[in-house]
Amino acid sequence: MECIVRPAQSADCDHVMGMIREIAEYHNLLDEVKINSQVLRADGFGGDPFYQCLVAELGPEQGDKQGHLIGYALFFFGYSVNTGRIIYLENLYVLSEFRGRGIGKKLMSEVAKVALARGCVEMKFTVVEWNGRALAWYRHLGAQDKTEAGGWHSLELGAKALHRLAGEGQ
Template sequence: MLIDTSLDNFKIRFAEEKDVPLILEFIKELADYEKMLNEVVATDQILKESLFERKMAEVIIGEYDNKPVAFALFFHNFSTFLGRPGIYLEDLYVKPEMRGKGIGKIMLSFLAKLCVERKCGRLEWWCLDWNEPAIEFYKQMGAIPMDEWTVYRVCGDAIEKLAMKVSK
C-alpha cells in the first residue's frame, strides 16, 4: 500500500519480501557513501531471513514518480526508564540525486508518526561524526546529540568468547 506524503509524486510504503534485492542495493549505496562498503556482508538470503522470516526489523521504501529513491531500516528497542518501546533507526538513505527535495525529512516524519501510533517513547539513531550535512539536518529536525554516551560493541570472535562465559 502506497502512502501519500506532503511532497508531490513522493510516496512511502513498507517493504515486501520481493524488495530484498532493492534493500541490499540501498545498503551497499549507503555503505559506499560512508566509505564502509568492504564491511557489508549481508546477502539477499540473510536479509530475507532477518526481515521477513524472523521479522527482526522493518523497512520503508520512498518512491518518487514510482521509482525507489530512499529507504529506512528500523526496529523496536525498549526504554526501561520510560517503560515504553522506542524505534531505533539503523539506516536512512536518500539517493544523492534526490537530496534537497525534503525526502529525508518526510521519511523521518513518517517514522515519528509510527512512534506516536505505536506509543513509543522515542526515536533514535547514530550518526558518523564526520557526516556534517546529516548532523545539521538532524539538528534542524529537533534531534539532540547524546554526547555524554559512548557506544560499545561486541562482535565477531568477541561475541563467541563472551557467549562461552555463561556456563562452566
C-alpha cells in the first residue's frame, strides 16, 4: 500500500497523541499515560528535543483521505559503553485497519536509515511478553531476543524512587 513516511511536525502532535493512547489501550496501560499533546509538542519540538518521530500518512491515491496519519515510530538516541551510538525505538504503531500492508516495515526501514545516518550500530526496544505477534514480527525483521539470549531484565526507577535517591524530602 502506498503511504508516505515523513518526520513528524509539531502540528501532528494531537494525532500522534491519539495513536499513543490507542497503543496504550492495546497494552491495557491507558492509566499509565501521563503526558498529553502539549507535553509531546514541547518535548519533541522545543529547543532541546528529547525524541524524534516519523509518521506514516496516506498518499494521494487515497482521495479525500490523503494526509491522514495511520502510524508512527517514536525514537531517541543513546549510547552503549560496549558498542557506541545506539537508537532506542520507544513505540511503533500502525492503525489496526492498515496492518499487514507493509506500513510497519516501511516505518522501521526509515528509522533504520536515520539510525545509520547518525552512526548508530544498534536499535534497542522492548516488547511485552504477551505480545507474541509483535515478538514474531520483530524476529522476522532480524531482531534478537536479549532476554532469552542473555537473561537481561528491563528495570526502571519510578518518580518516587528518583526523588528519594535525589535526596528530596529529607
